[in-house]
Amino acid sequence: MEKCNLIVSFTPTGMLPTKAMSPHVPVSVTEIVEDVHQAVELGITKVHLHARDEVTGEPTYRAQVY
Numbered sequence: 450m451e452k453c454n455l456i457v458s459f460t461p462t463g464m465l466p467t468k469a470m471s472p473h474v475p476v477s478v479t480e481i482v483e484d485v486h487q488a489v490e491l492g493i494t495k496v497h498l499h500a501r502d503e504v505t506g507e508p509t510y511r512a513q514v515y
Contacts, residue, residue: 459493461485462501464508476506 461484466474475481485496500514501507 456495457493458495458497459485459488460497460499461488462499462508464499468506476501477503 461475461481463474468474468476475484481498481501485493488496499508500510502509502511502514
């Protein structure tokens with residue numbers, strides 16, 4: 450049997466979801482790290498992140514957040 454190389458990309462935060470839309474959306478650094486860790490345990494091979502403002506939970510492009 451041939452081995453299949455598979456890339457599984459995980460995007461835990463997305464760009465639009467907020468806690469108001471779903472309480473399951475990780476927005477704090479701790480929540481995001483925990484979700485990524487769980488996904489690694491399941492076999493993801495790549496993570497695509499959107500940084501979130503710690504106070505508002507909104508997406509941010511501020512360098513210091515990354």
